[in-house]
Amino acid sequence: MTKFKLQAILFVLVAFMLGCNEFIVVGILSDLSKDFATPISTMGYLVTIFATVYAISTPFVTILTSRYSRYKTLLALMLVFLIGNTLSGVATSYWFMVISRVITAFTAGSIISLVMTFASTIAPRNKRASLVSWIFAGFSIASVFGVPIGVAISTSYNWRWAFFGISAITILTFILLVFLLPKKVPQTKSSIKNQLMLLLDSRIYIAIFLVLFTAATMYAYYTYIRPLLTTSMGFSDQALNWLLFIIGIMSIASNRLSGAIAEKPHSLRQIPKYYVADIVLLLLLPVGLMNQFSGMAIILLLTLIVTVLNSPIQLHFLNTAEDDYPQSLVLASSLSSIFFNFGISLGSATASVMVGVVGLDKISIGAAIYAAVALVLLFMLIRAINHHQKPTSPVPKIPTSGQAS
Numbered sequence: 001m002t003k004f005k006l007q008a009i010l011f012v013l014v015a016f017m018l019g020c021n022e023f024i025v026v027g028i029l030s031d032l033s034k035d036f037a038t039p040i041s042t043m044g045y046l047v048t049i050f051a052t053v054y055a056i057s058t059p060f061v062t063i064l065t066s067r068y069s070r071y072k073t074l075l076a077l078m079l080v081f082l083i084g085n086t087l088s089g090v091a092t093s094y095w096f097m098v099i100s101r102v103i104t105a106f107t108a109g110s111i112i113s114l115v116m117t118f119a120s121t122i123a124p125r126n127k128r129a130s131l132v133s134w135i136f137a138g139f140s141i142a143s144v145f146g147v148p149i150g151v152a153i154s155t156s157y158n159w160r161w162a163f164f165g166i167s168a169i170t171i172l173t174f175i176l177l178v179f180l181l182p183k184k185v186p187q188t189k190s191s192i193k194n195q196l197m198l199l200l201d202s203r204i205y206i207a208i209f210l211v212l213f214t215a216a217t218m219y220a221y222y223t224y225i226r227p228l229l230t231t232s233m234g235f236s237d238q239a240l241n242w243l244l245f246i247i248g249i250m251s252i253a254s255n256r257l258s259g260a261i262a263e264k265p266h267s268l269r270q271i272p273k274y275y276v277a278d279i280v281l282l283l284l285l286p287v288g289l290m291n292q293f294s295g296m297a298i299i300l301l302l303t304l305i306v307t308v309l310n311s312p313i314q315l316h317f318l319n320t321a322e323d324d325y326p327q328s329l330v331l332a333s334s335l336s337s338i339f340f341n342f343g344i345s346l347g348s349a350t351a352s353v354m355v356g357v358v359g360l361d362k363i364s365i366g367a368a369i370y371a372a373v374a375l376v377l378l379f380m381l382i383r384a385i386n387h388h389q390k391p392t393s394p395v396p397k398i399p400t401s402g403q404a405s
Contacts, residue, residue, distance in 0.1 A: 015138025133259025215343025
């Protein structure tokens with residue numbers, strides 16, 4: 001096996017590790033509530049706190065650490081993550097658990113950003129799309145396999161062992177990173193102001209909002225996936241785990257589809273039709289929920305296409321930074337995960353409001369509105385990219401000092 005393949009597997013393992021840590025709390029909320037004698041509604045804030053800290057801290061950590069060796073920075077962040085996750089395993093109270101989750105959230109976003117940056121550095125351009133899609137798949141694999149295993153451990157033994165298992169994976173990953181990561185990679189050191197120049201580019205700030213509203217589209221219905229399956233479609237609790245497993249497998253397929261699209265030239269131009277399909281499916285979902293077969297079919301189709309933007313937009317951020325803002329490469333690699341988390345918060349909040357206003361069966365209407373906004377933003381982004389490419393022409397120019405050749 002080549003070193004590149006080993007590095008690719010390692011990057012997926014990092015995503016799997018981060019995904020297990022992020023998602024495991026949802027599966028063991030009841031156990032935590034019982035052990036800490038805290039209402040489950042209060043325990044639910046652990047998810048909100050993690051997402052908020054993740055989204056807010058990531059840009060600051062990536063910018064402030066950009067002047068240091070990426071190799072050493074990633075290893076240092078992995079150690080802090082290990083400490084935070086292990087503290088979760090030995091937590092004795094709700095606030096102890098909150099502090100440990102804040103520590104892991106503080107590092108998780110920067111870890112995946114640096115992994116994406118390393119992926120961009122070591123992968124040839126023709127293999128970047130596939131590698132990025134597999135890294136994203138690491139999170140889906142964690143959701144499909146890692147979290148259920150963690151929940152089973154929690155149920156059979158104790159929830160603490162689930163966190164200790166993640167710590168064991170973290171130690172293994174750390175050791176592999178030491179030996180497989182390139183210790184020196186080209187990087188441009190710059191001031192904070194120069195790094196933030198990236199955000200003034202229309203190709204970047206439009207893409208940021210596109211990511212946000214894409215995530216909001218998904219979570220404006222997916223937040224209530226369990227009651228949609230059981231209450232609205234009438235599936236039994238016994239069937240629930242199998243249905244969620246099938247949805248998880250479809251999520252992995254979605255990552256591969258996203259990677260295949262990203263490998264095509266001008267990949268973002270391939271995406272609008274998927275958003276149109278999102279809107280149609282989300283508007284049909286309230287009717288589809290009347291029947292188990294049609295409702296499940298719509299849910300699976302949505303799972304397949306709702307986040308096909310992931311790999312193309314990540315490559316867009318990386319390539320734009322690499323070509324025009326090399327000093328901001330790590331920041332660029334973090335933008336997708338940062339604003340996807342903001343979108344999760346917006347979408348889940350919208351879903352909660354829609355349940356109270358129009359009822360559970362019709363919450364997808366709010367998601368359809370977000371999909372329409374995302375479609376408009378996608379067309380704006382494509383236009384901004386085309387506008388940026390227009391000056392490139394065969395007309396001879398007289399080079400000036402400071403102009404890129």
